[in-house]
Amino acid sequence: MGSKSYSQLSYEKRNKETKEEPDDIQMWELSHLKDGVWSNSESQAVHEDACAQLTEMEKEDGPPMTTEERNSIFQNSCRTTLSCRPRQSHGRGYMAKPLTVSQRLSTRMDEHARATSETQRQNEELNYHVQNLEDKNEELNLQVQDLEEQNKELNVQLQNLGTKNDELNLQVKNLESKLETDRVERAKQIDDLKQSMRDEMLKLIGNQSAATQQPSQHKKSDSSSNGNSINQIPSARITGSRHLRKNTKSYCPQ
Numbered sequence: 141m142g143s144k145s146y147s148q149l150s151y152e153k154r155n156k157e158t159k160e161e162p163d164d165i166q167m168w169e170l171s172h173l174k175d176g177v178w179s180n181s182e183s184q185a186v187h188e189d190a191c192a193q194l195t196e197m198e199k200e201d202g203p204p205m206t207t208e209e210r211n212s213i214f215q216n217s218c219r220t221t222l223s224c225r226p227r228q229s230h231g232r233g234y235m236a237k238p239l240t241v242s243q244r245l246s247t248r249m250d251e252h253a254r255a256t257s258e259t260q261r262q263n264e265e266l267n268y269h270v271q272n273l274e275d276k277n278e279e280l281n282l283q284v285q286d287l288e289e290q291n292k293e294l295n296v297q298l299q300n301l302g303t304k305n306d307e308l309n310l311q312v313k314n315l316e317s318k319l320e321t322d323r324v325e326r327a328k329q330i331d332d333l334k335q336s337m338r339d340e341m342l343k344l345i346g347n348q349s350a351a352t353q354q355p356s357q358h359k360k361s362d363s364s365s366n367g368n369s370i371n372q373i374p375s376a377r378i379t380g381s382r383h384l385r386k387n388t389k390s391y392c393p394q
Contacts, residue, residue, distance in 0.1 A: 164210070189221055
């Protein structure tokens with residue numbers, strides 16, 4: 141900060157329009173930050189903690205925070221981060237006046253109010269989450285009931301399918317039995333037909349053989365009768381010639 145006092149620096153950095161001087165957080169940044177570099181890690185930690193608390197508080201619905209409230213948050217951050225005495229004031233130099241009893245009481249009341257508000261906000265968030273969880277639980281229960289109903293319907297369908305499957309298996313067995321019976325009967329009919337055709341063929345062959353043998357026997361009998369007549373003719377002739385010779389011989393004169 142150089143040779144300038146805190147009061148002079150605060151006066152020079154006041155708002156030109158509202159004439160409002162910087163609060164403790166702004167003064168801490170002006171006095172401990174130079175060219176974007178903090179003088180030490182503790183100063184940076186105090187500033188970051190105070191800014192984080194302010195950001196969290198500004199998220200809540202309500203009127204803008206006053207300078208006193210911002211300063212109270214900064215002083216509380218200093219006491220928490222630097223572990224210093226509660227009556228010591230920071231951000232205004234060693235000449236800064238310590239907090240009075242009323243200021244400390246007001247600070248504590250502000251802190252208590254902020255803590256209460258934060259607790260209430262957290263409770264509201266928890267209630268909101270609980271309500272959401274209850275709604276989701278009801279939805280899940282409805283979904284579970286729907287799934288159970290669907291499961292029952294599927295079980296009924298499975299039972300019906302099992303019954304139909306048994307009926308189909310019985311029909312298949314009956315068809316297989318009928319096909320086997322038809323096959324056996326057809327095979328028997330085929331065997332009977334073959335046997336009948338075999339008997340007919342044998343009968344036909346026997347008839348043809350008998351018809352073939354009868355003409356040959358007639359021919360043999362005809363040839364034997366013709367032979368006998370031929371053999372009889374020469375003998376008659378010989379007998380006749382002998383008789384003629386005999387008669388001729390007896391007729392001739394002596």
